[in-house]
Amino acid sequence: MILEILKYPDKRLRTIAKPVQEVNSEIKKQVKDMFETMYAAPGIGLAATQVDFHQRLIVIDVSEECNEPLCLINPEIIEKSGEIEYEEGCLSVPNYYENVKRSNEIKVSALNELGQPFEIDADETLAVCIQHEMDHLNGILFVDHLSKLKQKRLKKKAEKQSKKL
Ligand code: K2U
Ligand code: ZN
Numbered sequence: 112m113i114l115e116i117l118k119y120p121d122k123r124l125r126t127i128a129k130p131v132q133e134v135n136s137e138i139k140k141q142v143k144d145m146f147e148t149m150y151a152a153p154g155i156g157l158a159a160t161q162v163d164f165h166q167r168l169i170v171i172d173v174s175e176e177c178n179e180p181l182c183l184i185n186p187e188i189i190e191k192s193g194e195i196e197y198e199e200g201c202l203s204v205p206n207y208y209e210n211v212k213r214s215n216e217i218k219v220s221a222l223n224e225l226g227q228p229f230e231i232d233a234d235e236t237l238a239v240c241i242q243h244e245m246d247h248l249n250g251i252l253f254v255d256h257l258s259k260l261k262q263k264r265l266k267k268k269a270e271k272q273s274k275k276l
Pocket of ligand 2: 200201203247
């Protein structure tokens with residue numbers, strides 16, 4: 112089912128997600144619902160924190176045909192190099208895009224949706240997306256990487272937005 116995506120500056124987006132203890136049927140249902148929610152947004156990534164589920168679980172699909180689903184449970188970056196600047200957006204911070212600098216190549220270890228450990232070498236968009244989603248699990252939003260001035264302006268705009276609704 113489609114889940115509700117929390118919107119900035121919702122405090123729940125600042126929660127630190129806990130490691131997944133066991134990839135049981137509850138986790139498998141959560142993965143399924145997060146993929147459905149991500150494709151419907153549409154988005155190329157979604158972290159459990161954004162749908163108010165505070166465990167370390169990410170779904171991603173950066174493919175053109177939206178047919179390469181990637182699920183990362185308890186992801187850890189074990190190597191990183193290079194630097195890439197990418198104009199990022201966020202489903203929790205609608206209509207706001209800014210350049211963010213991140214590592215361009217990363218090696219990530221995680222469990223897949225069956226609970227099996229695997230490693231992935233990512234670069235470019237996939238590397239950016241994985242780092243963006245892993246930030247979510249640590250309560251970090253891409254806007255936190257921006258200047259204080261830009262954050263102040265954005266917060267005022269977002270609060271005005273939510274008052275109007
Ligand atoms: O909110 C999210 O975590 C979904 C993000 C993931 C993402 C952010 C920045 C760069 C890459 C991925 C996206 O907003 S999903 C929307 C989107 C779709 C296509 C290209 C870029 C962003
Ligand atoms: Zn995001």
